[in-house]
Amino acid sequence: MAYLKGERVDATQMVHEPWRALANHPDYPSLTLIECGLRASRVTRRGRQFFKHYPDIECPIQHKSESAQHLAMKQALKDRINAMPEWRAEVEHPHPDRIWIADVLATHASGKRLAFEVQLSPQSEDEYIRRSQRYADDRIGAVWVVPDDLHWFRVRLPMVVTGFGKSSDLPEAPGALMDLASYQPLFGKRDRVGAAVDAVLQPTFYWPHGTPKHQLDEIAKLERMKAAAAAAKLKREEEAAELRRLAEEKAALKAAEKLAREEETAELRRLAEEKAALKAAEVEARFVASATAPAATDARPIIAPKCVWASEVLCMEGGHPMIIWRSTKPTTPRTPADTMWRPPSENFDNGRAHVDAWFAAAGSSLAKAKVYQVRGQPMRRTFVCPECKQVVQGRWVSALPPEKWTLIAEASAASVGARDVLNREPPTQRRDSSEKPRPGRLPVQVEESDWRFIGPRRKPYWMTESGNEELPYRLAAKKAHAERMEQLRANPRYRVSPNGFRFECTDCGGEFEDDNEGIHADRGCITPGNRRFGWR
Known part of the structure; x- marks a missing residue:
């Protein structure tokens, strides 16, 4: 691309005759390159038409030749944009100060401008951000045409993914590149490249994420908020740790005080026990010293x-x-x-x-x-x-x-012998190991009168099942028991408990209940030979 008296000249779009006549144009010395603004000359090499620096002119800009894939994609974008109503496309459109040169600049009748940048080579994220923000500063929206989706970028940029790179095969016609299908971040699904370009060119298209600078500011703000939240969390954790440490120190101090009190209490208890033991030993020694055998030598046992x-x-x-x-x-x-x-x-x-x-x-x-x-x-x-x-x-x-x-x-010897006889266990008899004859088969039903009957005998309940003959006998027995209890309560030899059914013998100190007088009757409890050695 070059300028001739302020008009753009595209070497690839000129036919053979006008291209040859360009060298004889009167304004040919004013032909300048778009990238650097220096004088240019037309060149035809192997059928390819292009511009280059005029001989013996040094350029501070290092120009790189564009690949055939790059040129084909720019041509496809230009044709697609020009096919849209009210849109016009320019290839290699420069900034007046040449701070940027758009691969394809799309201009709408309303004045809206979009810069389509074909980037087939690898490029850093910072370079994407720098070039996009440079367009945004001039109120131009940058749209990147890339082979693959760059979803890992921090900043969201409008991208058209083609799947077409520097080493891809060239189609017969550049317009076929618009029919390539790939995942489109603009739609969130797989679609054609031409559909993505058309969507960007719609008047209602809006980029919600803002400029790269705005996104970087939001990211920095979010990072500052995260840092502040992390610092606040760390401060809270430090305060909680300090409170926990103070609580542990307080608990340890209380535990030490409690242990000291327990040790002091244990020491006081030990001293009190020692004092009580000494006092008890002293009282016991006094008791033993004061005790004497009864002075009754004239009375025999x-x-x-x-x-x-x-x-x-x-x-x-x-x-x-x-x-x-x-x-x-x-x-x-x-x-x-x-x-x-x-x-x-x-x-x-x-x-x-x-x-x-x-x-x-x-x-x-x-x-x-x-x-x-x-x-x-x-x-x-x-x-x-x-x-x-x-x-x-x-x-x-x-x-x-x-x-x-x-x-x-x-x-006495007699009482000792009687006691030994009473306490002596009967001799054990040798068990006969011979087999005992088995009893005969019992009848199916054995009456209670039969000696072979085994089990409790049935006794009718006297209040409900007994006849008239048994009831007077029960009443008489109950009356006799009451009279017997009255006699025991009136006996001066027995002390009666408050409930009236337990008696204590004043002769031997023994006790019995109800009318079970037993050995205490007629002073049998103090008669020699009537009581066993182990009886209480």
Whole structure:
């Protein structure tokens, strides 16, 4: 392309005769190239017509020859644009200051202009943006005609994808390039190149993404917003981490204070336990030191079903003397340091009758300790001072050495033999290993009167199924039971519980319920030989 006196001259569009006559044109010396504005000369080489610099002229611009594919695409675009109503196309249209040269400039009758740039060679995104913004500054819309879709660009640009590159085969006619089909970003689907060009040339076509500069500003703004959001998030995370650290320090401080309080409490508890242990040991030592064997040398031990030992002790509060007893033989007490040691459990009520008999035989004026039942499980009994009600602890009694005890009741040979006979288990009989004869086959139905009947006997319920003969018998039995209960409640030997159905024997301290008087009838509970060794 060149200018001749301000008019555009296209070397490819001139026929042979005018092309030859151009050298004889009077204004031929004013022929200049569009790209650089320097003087040009026409050249015909191998049938190809083109312009080049006049000989001996140096140009600061490096001109590159366009490929045949590039020229064919420009020609196809020019023909397509000129075929549209009110549109006119110019190839290699330059800016007046030559800051840009459009491959194909499409101008509408309304003044709207579009620059179609055919880019078959690779080009950076920044170069696309720079050249597009250069057109936008002159109020010209840039439309890129490229072989492939450049969807990875940050900036959205109007593109017509052809699938036609520098190494593609040339068609016979340039217009055939408009029939190529490829994915068109303008439509979001596959369509022909000509349809994409026609869509851009429509008066209603609008590019919603704005100029490259506008898009870059929006991208920078979005990046600033993301950076600000990230900074705010980081600040919140740092504040949360700081609050978490302060909370952890506070929790650690509270835990340390709690641990210190627990250690202090444990130390105070240990000191209190040591103090209580020392005090208990002191009281126990005083109790053991104050205990003496009963001074009743003139009274011999009485004969009883079992042996009973007694000791004279003082209560630790008022110093009241009293007699305590035990039915087990005194032994050397265990050391209190043994954590597994516990005072032996003993029912002191079992020996109270023998102690009373010894008191009567010895004529002693000492007070006898009372026996109370301690609450809780297991059930235990302990001695209590008859004057001040102080409890004599079981550890104190167990700590008394054998020399502090006196035998007041001893078992005779007859009672021991009888006890051994009662407690002796029957000899085991050798089982006969011979096979026993099997019983005969039982009848299908066995009556209750038959000795072979197995199972509970049927007893009619007397209030509903019994006859008139049985009802008076039941009423008489109920009346006899009520009279028997009244007799037991009136007996001075028994202490009645508040519910009226439990009785405590004052002779031996035993208990029974309802009218099951048993061994306590007629003082049988204190008669030698009537009670087993292990009975309570």
